[in-house]
Amino acid sequence: MIRLATDVGGTFTDLVGYDERTGEVYTAKGLTTTDDQSRGVMDTIETAQTRDGLRPDEVTFLAHGGTTVINAITERTGVKTALVTTRGFRDVLEIGRGNRPDLYNLRTRSPEVFVPRELRFEIDERMDAAGTVLRAPDMDGIAPVVEACRAAGVEAIGVVFLHSYINPAHERQVADALAAAMPDVTVCASHEISRQWREFERSSTVALNAYVQPILRRYFGRLEAALQDRQIACPYYAMQSNGGISTFDQAMDSPLTLVESGPSGGVAGAVRIGDHLGEENVLYLDVGGTTAKCSLITEGRAVLNTTYRLEHTRTWPGYPLQLPVVDIVEIGAGGGxxxxxxxxxxxxxxxxxxxxxxxxxxxxxxxxxxxxxxxxxxxxxxxxxxxxxxxxxxxxxxxxxxxxxxxxxxxxxxxxxxxxxxxxAHANMINALKLVTVQRGHDPRDAAFVVSGGAGPALATRLGRDLGVRAIVIPPHPGIFSAWGMLAAEPRVDFRKTWFADLSTDALSRLSDSAEEMRTEALTHFGRGTEAPVSCTFAVEARYAGQEHGVMAPWTPGEDIATFTDAFHTAHERAYTFRLPETGVEITGLHLEARLAGTTITMADMDPAGRGLDDSRTGQRDVWLGDADGWVPCPVHARARLPLNTALPGPMIVEEDTTTTLVLPGQTAEVERAGSLVIREAG
Structure with missing residues (x-):
């Protein structure tokens, strides 16, 4: 009854296993095999088997996260992809939006599209914004598309028609015809991935999904075969960017849901740590070998980014994706x-x-x-x-x-x-941490600071001191924490759809009907009946009349209009610092977050036996803390033998297999009952 998780990073591949019967934990870390990441995964499994006695045939659950999707996009190693769209919309991908993030750079250029113009095809068809058919698809126009795709060696096709988010009938018809004509080519339609408006964003999403879909299918195929050869024949799950997990089959249908797969595992773990410590607000930082990633957890929930842009920077617009992604800021500042x-x-x-x-x-x-x-x-x-x-x-x-x-x-x-x-590196990380706190209207001093990664704990105490956080927390197994977090994640699906109406009691009543339809769809997604333990949380996207973009506000089906209106004003004020109570409100969308209750890793109390200050002391090492302090002697302690619930003063070094933590002078460190190392400013 062993639960296993593996995480493939840019430098290292990590493994965590948990035996539900005995509480035994297996860990392994190895270098990522960039030519075929599945080899690195199997290497860590072999290490855990030979070193710690992991029994592969007793693995009953496996969660996997990694960089397959993000690497294929950033390294431009996806497949040759075509796009089929409504006549007149062939160049939407290239036109994009008129706004420039680098406002005064007159030499700015638009990002290079992933589907060249010669592989973007138009079909005569038209649907209006209400979903009424104005012109049926010209099915005779499909034959030349098929011929051109075959000649170009296309491996994937995305289909995106105008207003298909409200009525996908035309997309289904054309996608089915393309799939029948080219059975060896992957075909995906935009409504299967996004049911939201805005044509450029929808086109970008389906193009990128098609671009990486064959890549992920091949990788998961190799990984499944290797796992079965190792006698690991159990349900396989993939870590999604929304903080939940899905089956491999579900992930292969929508590979973009894995775009921030690894980092989201760490966020899921930070949510679990915060819940255990009674901290609803958690600032999370993971410093790996290649990058540093940070995210904010408020009221016990990870914050989702509603306008995620891949490769977006302050001077580069990036590529928009209409998929729920944990709000993560990532910078190139890692150990490597x-x-x-x-x-x-x-x-x-x-x-x-x-x-x-x-x-x-x-x-x-x-x-x-x-x-x-x-x-x-x-x-x-x-x-x-x-x-x-x-x-x-x-x-x-x-x-x-x-x-x-x-x-x-x-x-x-x-x-x-x-x-x-x-x-x-420290200054770069501070700037990133402020992007998910101060610039989002949150004060880092109200949060606990959970830090993981091979290099994170070495930098954590200085970062936490400069931010003034409530406490600095180094969780169990920090060097492989993203993999640990995957064992704390539950199966999850997010549905979003565009839904227009002026805010009124009648509109909320009709919205409740739509919410019930979405709830039924979520139950079908999990393959369970209506009595299944599925928790559904809804949010409504709304805006003041005359605005272009809205904000997400929590909503419960059946609640009165005054309650939701107040929630919307509060959400808008947090995002934009003001509210307009006399201005009309418009509903623009509905969001469902559905979770299937499942077994997650427990945080049992540690055994205090064999723990003591003298037992943990392994030596002393001098650390250079700057010209003012010079080389400072620091006692070195083994984390696994530190006494529980005992505040120990810095300076000191805490070592473990996957990382090293520096406790600064003027700070205290304490191992709490479940093993997290909690560091606070003395006094």
Whole structure:
């Protein structure tokens, strides 16, 4: 009765297993195999089997998250894709929106589309905004599309027709005809992925879904075959970007739901940690080998991004996706982020990463450029012999040599240069953390700060101090926490659809009927009857009359108009800092979040036996804390043997197999009953 989760990151592949009968936990970490990620997954399973005694034939549940989808998009390695659309809308993908994120850059250009113009085809058909058929599809127009796609070697086709979100009949008809004519080609229709308005966003979503769908199907096919060869024959689940899980089959139908698969596992875990500690507001940060990702949890729930844009930056519009994605800000600042000098001699960190091959200079695998990991090793925070539980020793001299090549031009010593690298990475992370808090109208001082990742705990205490958070929490298994979080996630599906009406009692009554239809659809999705333990939470998108975009406000079917109106005003004020109580309100959409109750990982009390301050002390190491403090002696403790519920003063270093935590002077660290390391400012 073992529950297993694997997470494929840019540098490392992680595994966590949990035996429901005994409470035994299995862990493994290995380098990601970029040519075929399934090999890295199987390597971690083999490691857990040979080292910890994992029994594959007793695995009854497997959750998997990874970077297959996001990598295919960012590296432009998807399949050749065509798009079929309503006549006159062939260039919607290329026209996009007129707004420019970099307002004063007159040389800005639109993002390159994933479907070239010669593979975008038009069909005569028309539906009006109410779903009334104005012109039936010209089915004779399909034959030349099929001929052109065959000649071009197209592997996937997206179909997106005007107003199909309200009436998908034409899309179904044409998609079925294309699938019948080209059975070896993947065909997906926009209404199967999104039932929301805005033609550019819908077109972008279906094009990208088609672009990666064959890639994910092949990968899951290889992974399933490898798992079955290893005698792991159980239900397979994929970690979705909304914080829930779905079956492999469901994920292959909508692969874009996995676009932020790995990071969402960490958010699901942070929700579980916050619930255990009684913290409704949690600021979560994961610092891996390639990137740092942060998200905010409010009132015990992850915040969903309603306007997700892939590859979006402050100066680049990115690609919009009409799918629910946990609100995550991601920056190129991880343990493998490369430090370099720009044209003016200034120090930069990231976004380039050394990855797993060759990796940081200290890995001794051929890398020569200095990274954040090399800097942390140089200032004494990492033990070179104990890194990754001693299975992956680091070379201090290689790290110092790499950083020394920057220290010379900067006119500082190696330690000062190493600390400068860490400070810049720190500043980048602070900016990202403020994007999900201050710029969203939330105060980080009201939140607990949960930090994970191989490099996260080493930086956590300084970040938490600068943000003024309530507490800094290093959860169990922080270096493989995204995989752990997948065991805390439940099966989930989100449905969103456009629904227009002026706010009124009658409109809310009709909306309740639509909500019941969506609830029935959710039950069908889970394959359960109406008595199944499915929890449904609704939200309504609304706006003031005259506005272009709306905000999401919580809503319960059957509630009175005054209750919802107040909830809408509150949501609008939080998003835009003002409310207009005398202005009319328009409903623009309905959102359902449905969860199937299931077994998740428990947080049982730890056994206090064998834990004590003297038992945990493993030595002492000097850490460079800056010119003012110099090399500071820090006692080193093994986290697994620290006493429970005992506040220990910093400075100190807490080591475990997957990461190292630095507790600063003026802070205290305490292991709470379920094993989380809670750090607070003394006094």
């Amino acid at each position: 982020s490369i430090a370099s000098l720009d044209a003016r001699g200034g120090l930069r960190v990231g976004p380039r990463s050394a990855g797993s091959d060759p990796g940081p200079a200290s890995y001794g695998r051929g890398g020569t450029e200095p990274t954040v990991t090399d800097a942390l090793l140089t200032i004494g925070l990492f033990d070179p012999a104990a890194f990754a539980g001693g299975s992956f020793p680091l070379d201090v001299e290689l790290a110092r040599a790499a950083i020394g090549r920057l220290a010379g031009p900067l006119g500082v010593g190696v330690e000062q240069a190493a600390l400068a690298i860490i400070e810049i």
